[in-house]
Amino acid sequence: MQHLPRRLILIALAGALAVAGSACGGDNGIRISAITSTPGAGTPTPTALATSTSEAEAIPLPPRPENPFASGRDVAAYLAGSEADLEGCLPELVEEWGLAEEVEGPRCVSVDFDNDGRDEWVFLISFPGEGDQPGDSDLWFFDDSEADYRYFNSGRALANAGTPGFEIRTVEDLSGDGLPDLAATWQQCGASTCVTSLIIATQHGGTLQNLAPSESSVETLEEFEVVDGAIRMLGGVVQSVGAGPQRQSTLVVDWAGLRFRVDREQGEPIYLVHLVNDADRAFDAGDYETALSLYRQVSEDSELLDWKLEIGQPSDRHELQAYSLFRAALTAERSGSDDQALAFLESAVSRHPATMHAAAAEAYGTALEDGASSAEACDATEALLDTFQPLYTQFWDFGTSNPERAVFTLCR
Secondary structure, rough: OOOOOOOOOHHHHHHHHHHHHHOHHHHOOOOOEEEEEOOOOOOOOEEEEEEEEOOOOOOOOOOOOOOOOOOHHHHHHHOOOOOOOOOOHHHHHHHOOOOOOOOOOOOOEEOOOOOOOEEEEEEEEOOOOOOOOOOOOOEEEEEHHHHOOOOOHHHHHHHOOOOOOOOEEEEOOOOOOOOOOOOOOEEEEEOOOOEEEEEEEEEOOOEEEEOOOOEEEEEEEEEEEEEEEEEEEEEEOOHHHHHHHHHHHHEEEOOOOOEEEEEEEOOOEHHHHHHHHHHHHHHHHHHHHHHHHHHHHHOOOOOOOOHHEEEEEOOOOHHHHHHHHHHHHHHHHHHOOHHHHHHHHHHHHHHHOOOHHHHHHHHHHHHOOOOHHHHHHHHHHHHHHHHHHHHHHHHHHHHHHHOOHHHHHHOO
């Protein structure tokens, strides 16, 4: 074999190294990541990083900028080009930027959103609050190590809102599609109460999206748990003068096959108006059997509290019971029992004669007996109530935590 001159060999070798340098590291030199599998895990994990002596120094920790929440990409460069303490959730960044030293829940999590066998990385950036107010915060979503921890989304963007008091609540498959979902909450606080809202970050349609319904929020959150894949957020009693009579309720967010749905489970009624609310909800849902049972309970109750009386106003019991007998008549009528409907109307008039709803029951019943249709009877009832509408509206003021009712909602 003919041997090449030593000078030609050196030239060829130098050219090969130049090509390799261009492919693997550009102007910064050569960087080779050696990937192996953790025994038993089956997931590729970076285990070594070799660099040439020509590579530039590691990217330093970025100083705290004027707007920290716009600096996710700067932190991404730091994660990819340094010896950042990811396992410790960047304690060096927490100290340098003056982040909250302690946070509720985890400060960072590793999770494989896209099922490619490599974990993305989520970091909670949270500053101390003032007094009882939660501090400004955000969630930063970074790609995996093979993608150089590219910054690709934030909790604020997913929520489309300012997000003080962010807290990572759980990482698990909530939709049953085999991919993990990250559920997190944030708080917006006023003078007397805090509203806690939810995001559910998940890989959907090729991008990370928030699939939590817009109405996923509760006031004065007392408990957060996941039961059989459903998120349950227990709300407390709002300390507000204008809230009216309250009871606890639980917001339930669960997967409905195509999307997450929201339901509210009401706690046990404390005031009589709470039972009226339950009956009206059943009526509006077309569950006339349940509605009729609840309206009857209201008409016979003597134990639930009388809120109007408690705040120094005339008792609400007789008016609420007359209202429930009127609504029981409507329920019976829609269930096809006209005779039973008339009996409920007569009961409202005889048992609660000095109430507005007894007058309404009499007007409705008289119209029916004169051959009017249900719609015509309702017209006659509304015409009567409209003559003392301010008094009627004043009675139905049970605060912001209870449904509004008006003359034109009674029999429609």
